[in-house]
Amino acid sequence: MKTADRPSDESNLTELEIGPDGRIYVFGASSEILELLDKIRFGDNRLGDRLQQIKSARSGVSLPRTKTQEFGSAK
Amino acid sequence: MAGERGECKADSTARVFRHRIEVGEEIELIPSHLFYLSGCDLRCAFCIAEERAFNPLIGVPLTADFLQDSIDWGSARGARNLQWVGGEPTIHLPAVLEAMAACERLPPIIWKSDFHGSKAAFELLDGIVNIYVADFKFGNDQCAKQIAGIANYTQVVTRNLRLVTSHPADLIVRHLLLPGHWECCFRPIVRWMQTHLPEIKFSIRDGYLPRWQAHRDPKLGRYLPIGAGDDARSFAAAAGLRVIQ
Numbered sequence: 001m002k003t004a005d006r007p008s009d010e011s012n013l014t015e016l017e018i019g020p021d022g023r024i025y026v027f028g029a030s031s032e033i034l035e036l037l038d039k040i041r042f043g044d045n046r047l048g049d050r051l052q053q054i055k056s057a058r059s060g061v062s063l064p065r066t067k068t069q070e071f072g073s074a075k
Numbered sequence: 076m077a078g079e080r081g082e083c084k085a086d087s088t089a090r091v092f093r094h095r096i097e098v099g100e101e102i103e104l105i106p107s108h109l110f111y112l113s114g115c116d117l118r119c120a121f122c123i124a125e126e127r128a129f130n131p132l133i134g135v136p137l138t139a140d141f142l143q144d145s146i147d148w149g150s151a152r153g154a155r156n157l158q159w160v161g162g163e164p165t166i167h168l169p170a171v172l173e174a175m176a177a178c179e180r181l182p183p184i185i186w187k188s189d190f191h192g193s194k195a196a197f198e199l200l201d202g203i204v205n206i207y208v209a210d211f212k213f214g215n216d217q218c219a220k221q222i223a224g225i226a227n228y229t230q231v232v233t234r235n236l237r238l239v240t241s242h243p244a245d246l247i248v249r250h251l252l253l254p255g256h257w258e259c260c261f262r263p264i265v266r267w268m269q270t271h272l273p274e275i276k277f278s279i280r281d282g283y284l285p286r287w288q289a290h291r292d293p294k295l296g297r298y299l300p301i302g303a304g305d306d307a308r309s310f311a312a313a314a315g316l317r318v319i320q
Contacts, residue, residue, distance in 0.1 A: 021301065023301070026282075027123070028097055028099065029097065029099040031153075053098075053102045054105060058153055
């Protein structure tokens with residue numbers, strides 16, 4: 001086992017908690033879980049922006065390194 | 076400093092109890108590779124990480140080899156940056172700086188902190204960190220003392236917030252809404268931001284859960300009302316703050 005894998009047991013674990021009023025809380029969300037929630041029309045319209053950002057990251061857009069530059073898609 | 080322990084009970088070894096790529100952070104940060112370091116200087120009654128946040132002996136020791144392997148693992152899976160979280164990473168600053176200094180390939184560095192560290196600690200981060208994510212948790216010292224067991228909270232946090240604005244780094248101030256703390260915590264934080272850091276990005280988190288010891292407190296033992304996050308974002312935006320998602 002590679003050293004980097006040792007504490008990664010939760011790397012693919014997304015925590016979902018359903019509150020008493022039916023609201024669903026998502027922690028440690030993976031991109032796959034977000035895509036799943038989007039497909040089942042989870043009801044949070046912020047998911048679309050988040051998924052778009054993940055796609056742009058996959059296409060190689062990177063963060064700049066100074067405060068004088070804007071970054072990402074959240075304007 | 077070997078062998079000496081402060082309030083956080085940590086020693087000179089930092090330990091990682093989890094690292095994974097997450098997409099639940101602020102949109103401009105994701106996908107982010109989060110390294111969770113055990114040990115914290117606060118004892119927030121609602122802490123979602125519970126024992127793993129407080130016990131600095133949990134996890135594998137942070138070494139340069141481990142860090143480089145992990146960074147490569149994350150980069151291969153699309154992570155755009157490395158984010159130090161906790162617990163509280165600032166209590167492990169020497170170990171983190173040493174490990175990063177020995178790495179050949181570092182992505183942009185995000186420092187997610189309660190900002191309750193010393194001035195000297197944040198001066199050491201000058202030029203190292205690309206983006207600070209500051210958890211501005213409480214709007215007054217009484218709530219900080221009652222909920223997190225610390226004194227002199229607002230003076231320390233606001234001093235450090237102002238300090239890092241002079242660094243060549245971006246800053247995101249984050250506030251987790253707490254049930255029943257709109258008037259005493261949320262509004263004073265908005266007012267302070269409006270007065271001192273109106274240009275700084277402000278992120279309002281509404282995923283509060285009544286975990287750990289929160290059930291002992293009649294206010295913290297509840298969930299946030301539906302719509303609290305939207306109400307808070309509207310309030311902050313109306314105050315002129317630069318609200319981000």
